[in-house]
Amino acid sequence: MGPQNPQPSHSHAQPEPPKLPIPGVKRLIAIGSGKGGVGKTTVSVNLAISLQKLGRKVGLLDADVYGPNIPLMMGVQATPVGNGANIRPIVNHGVTLMSMGFLNPGDKPLVWRGPMLHSVMQQFLRNVEWGELDYLLIDLPPGTGDVALSLMQTAPLSGAVVVTTPSEVSLEDARKAVNMFRQVRVPILGIVENMSYLIAPNSGERIDVFGQGGGKRTAAAMEVPYLGELALDPEVRIGGDSGRPVSLREESDAHAAPFRALAKALEARCAEAEAQAAGPKITVED
Ligand SMILES: Nc1ncnc2c1ncn2[C@@H]1O[C@H](COP(=O)(O)OP(=O)(O)O)[C@@H](O)[C@H]1O
Ligand SMILES: [Mg+2]
Numbered sequence: 001m002g003p004q005n006p007q008p009s010h011s012h013a014q015p016e017p018p019k020l021p022i023p024g025v026k027r028l029i030a031i032g033s034g035k036g037g038v039g040k041t042t043v044s045v046n047l048a049i050s051l052q053k054l055g056r057k058v059g060l061l062d063a064d065v066y067g068p069n070i071p072l073m074m075g076v077q078a079t080p081v082g083n084g085a086n087i088r089p090i091v092n093h094g095v096t097l098m099s100m101g102f103l104n105p106g107d108k109p110l111v112w113r114g115p116m117l118h119s120v121m122q123q124f125l126r127n128v129e130w131g132e133l134d135y136l137l138i139d140l141p142p143g144t145g146d147v148a149l150s151l152m153q154t155a156p157l158s159g160a161v162v163v164t165t166p167s168e169v170s171l172e173d174a175r176k177a178v179n180m181f182r183q184v185r186v187p188i189l190g191i192v193e194n195m196s197y198l199i200a201p202n203s204g205e206r207i208d209v210f211g212q213g214g215g216k217r218t219a220a221a222m223e224v225p226y227l228g229e230l231a232l233d234p235e236v237r238i239g240g241d242s243g244r245p246v247s248l249r250e251e252s253d254a255h256a257a258p259f260r261a262l263a264k265a266l267e268a269r270c271a272e273a274e275a276q277a278a279g280p281k282i283t284v285e286d
Contacts, residue, residue, distance in 0.1 A: 019156040022125060024132045025059070027270055029189065030152065030160040032181070034173020036067070036142035039194035040163045042240050043230070043262075044139040045073045047161075049247035050256075050263035052094040056134040059089070061124055062099030063151060064141040065117055071101040075243020078102060087128045093248060098128045118150045125155055143173075144180040152184040159189035159273055161227065161266065166193055166214035174215075178222050187277075189269045190227035191219040192262065198232045227265045230258050 022028060031047070033040045041064065048060040062070035071077050076092035080102050090097045100120070130136060138155070140148050160181045164174035174191065181188055193215025198207045209232055219226035230236075235255040239246040246255040 019154060020126075021156050022130065022136065025130055025136045026133065027135050027158045028138070028156060029135060029266075029270075030138045030140050030155070030157055030181075030186065031163060032140040032148065032160055032177050033142055033163045033170075034144070034175070034177045035164075035170050038142075038163050038165050038170050039230070040142065041069045041073055041139050042236060042245075043161075043163050043192055043194060044137055045070065045240065045245050046236070046247040046259040047263055047266065048095045048135075048137050049093055049245055050259045051135050051267075053247065053251070053260065054263055054267075057096075057132060058094070059096040059098075059130050059133045059136040061128075061136060061138045062097070062101065063121060063124070063138050063147060065100045065120070065147060066141065068099045068101035068104075069240075070097060070099040070139060072243060073240045073245065083129065085127060087123070089128050089130065093245070096130060096133065098124050117147050121147060121151050122154065125151075144176055148180070149184070152181065152186055157186045158270060159187040161189050162191045162224075163194050164191060164215050164218070165195045165210045166208070166212060167210035168214065170210070171214045171218050174218060175222065178224060187273050188224040189266060189273060190225035191215050191222075192227045193229040195232040196229035225269055227269065228258070228262055230262070 031040055031044045044060060048058045052058045060070060060074070062068045074092050074095065074097055076090055076097065078090045080087050080090055080098070082088070087098070090102060138151065140151070162174050162177045162181075164170045178188055178191075195210055196215070198209050199205070200207055215229065216226050233255055235246055239255075246253070247259045249256040251257060251260045
């Protein structure tokens with residue numbers, strides 16, 4: 001094919017659907033992973049509460065329609081009420097919440113498929129009365145399937161956080177998640193390494209249960225920011241299972257502190273990404 005017949009560029013071949021803003025929501029952040037069980041919901045819940053403790057207004061949308069754990073981890077089970085065409089969210093621990101688990105409680109599996117899930121996610125984004133929020137976090141389902149993809153393509157995301165453990169199987173899937181976000185042009189705010197190590201209760205020895213440094217190495221190799229590591233901490237698991245996440249505690253608490261630090265790192269990254277998107281600035285030093 002000669003220059004008279006140029007190939008249409010990729011961006012022309014696939015026009016992107018419009019990503020309408022969500023009124024009142026300043027930063028919309030997806031939290032994803034390649035694998036399930038790496039602590040995505042745990043990180044989402046603790047980040048949401050930590051940001052709230054730092055004085056931000058925070059919402060948390062549970063997009064894991066097949067395994068909606070947010071109600072359990074946030075310690076609330078309630079049925080949202082309608083308000084005309086809209087849905088009133090549930091609020092607990094100072095965070096505004098919506099989850100399939102509120103609509104389909106108990107152990108019943110959800111048997112919906114693609115198009116219905118797409119429409120329920122759109123309703124969760126657009127018909128829930130989120131109000132004024134500094135952050136709306138979205139706990140994505142594991143993997144790079146339909147729900148995650150259609151959300152990524154329609155939600156006006158500020159960026160995404162990828163959660164992984166240091167194990168090679170988890171990292172392999174985390175790389176896929178990073179590539180998925182890249183393909184749909186969602187900025188990667190950073191990688192979080194969860195379950196990085198365990199402190200032995202008696203000796204205080206550090207045990208690298210799932211390997212060491214994999215999250216940081218992967219972030220460097222993929223040229224995405226590294227947001228930090230979180231220990232494998234039995235108190236974190238108990239906090240989630242009991243609906244009282246460790247982040248409800250004071251910042252000085254050893255179990256809560258790492259999540260506060262993560263929340264601050266995320267805020268800093270958001271500011272940086274926004275400054276980059278706004279273009280170069282000339283600064284004058286005196
Ligand atoms: N840092 C951690 N320390 C201890 N337990 C954790 C930690 N992160 C997650 N868990 C536990 O691991 C299990 C899976 O975590 P979850 O957040 O549900 O993962 P995902 O949402 O990625 O499937 C839960 O029981 C949770 O309490
Ligand atoms: Mg989960």
